[in-house]
Amino acid sequence: MRVSVQSEDFDLAEVLKGFGKQPNTGATVSFTGLVRDDTGALDHMEIEHYPGMCEAAITKIAEEAAARWGLTDCLVIHRYGKLRPGDQIMMVATAARHRVEAFEAAEFLMDYLKSRAPFWKKEVTRDGADWVAARDADEDALNRW
Amino acid sequence: MKIDVLYFAWVRERIGEPRETVETSAATVMDLVDELKAREPRYDLAFSDLKSLRVAVDQELTEFDASLEGVCEVAFFPPMTGG
Numbered sequence: 001m002r003v004s005v006q007s008e009d010f011d012l013a014e015v016l017k018g019f020g021k022q023p024n025t026g027a028t029v030s031f032t033g034l035v036r037d038d039t040g041a042l043d044h045m046e047i048e049h050y051p052g053m054c055e056a057a058i059t060k061i062a063e064e065a066a067a068r069w070g071l072t073d074c075l076v077i078h079r080y081g082k083l084r085p086g087d088q089i090m091m092v093a094t095a096a097r098h099r100v101e102a103f104e105a106a107e108f109l110m111d112y113l114k115s116r117a118p119f120w121k122k123e124v125t126r127d128g129a130d131w132v133a134a135r136d137a138d139e140d141a142l143n144r145w
Numbered sequence: 146m147k148i149d150v151l152y153f154a155w156v157r158e159r160i161g162e163p164r165e166t167v168e169t170s171a172a173t174v175m176d177l178v179d180e181l182k183a184r185e186p187r188y189d190l191a192f193s194d195l196k197s198l199r200v201a202v203d204q205e206l207t208e209f210d211a212s213l214e215g216v217c218e219v220a221f222f223p224p225m226t227g228g
Contacts, residue, residue: 053204057206131223
């Protein structure tokens with residue numbers, strides 16, 4: 001299991017090298033989140049984070065996923081700082097014996113990272129800057145687990 | 146006792162600084178919030194709607210009635226928007 005909170009970009013192929021190579025792994029799933037610009041007005045996004053608590057919170061979430069779905073491997077990378085439209089924000093990868101476990105664990109990780117990992121996004125557009133508000137739907141998503 | 150108090154996102158912007166060390170005798174997070182609010186209007190503004198705030202004590206998410214006994218660090222922030 002590996003957790004990284006970093007400002008630098010990551011190369012997906014590079015970070016997945018050797019991932020899920022344990023002989024009892026039958027499936028790997030990876031998800032990458034990108035900076036989206038729906039209106040064409042976004043200049044960049046500032047991602048603020050709580051150093052220390054970020055790593056601890058993500059590790060706890062990843063450990064829970066690993067135990068619950070019997071993951072054979074798990075990787076989470078989350079960036080902070082100034083990101084432009086199209087930039088990679090974060091990625092999760094899960095490895096399990098079967099695909100259902102790998103997919104479910106990846107969704108669980110994403111749902112929990114959204115509202116339990118201490119990051120805050122600020123969108124800077126032509127018209128000004130605003131903090132992205134947490135959505136009720138994101139909090140509700142935790143209830144299914 | 147001395148406690149490091151950290152602020153993130155718009156809470157940090159309203160308070161005007163990312164962290165400070167506070168000398169306090171507050172027993173709970175709520176007592177600390179009340180102490181800070183009584184200090185200056187900027188705290189009152191930042192803590193005006195506690196439902197829109199979250200708190201972590203020694204880097205663990207908790208509730209406003211949490212005890213501050215033996216605590217080194219308290220952080221206030223809006224609901225998180227990771228992922």
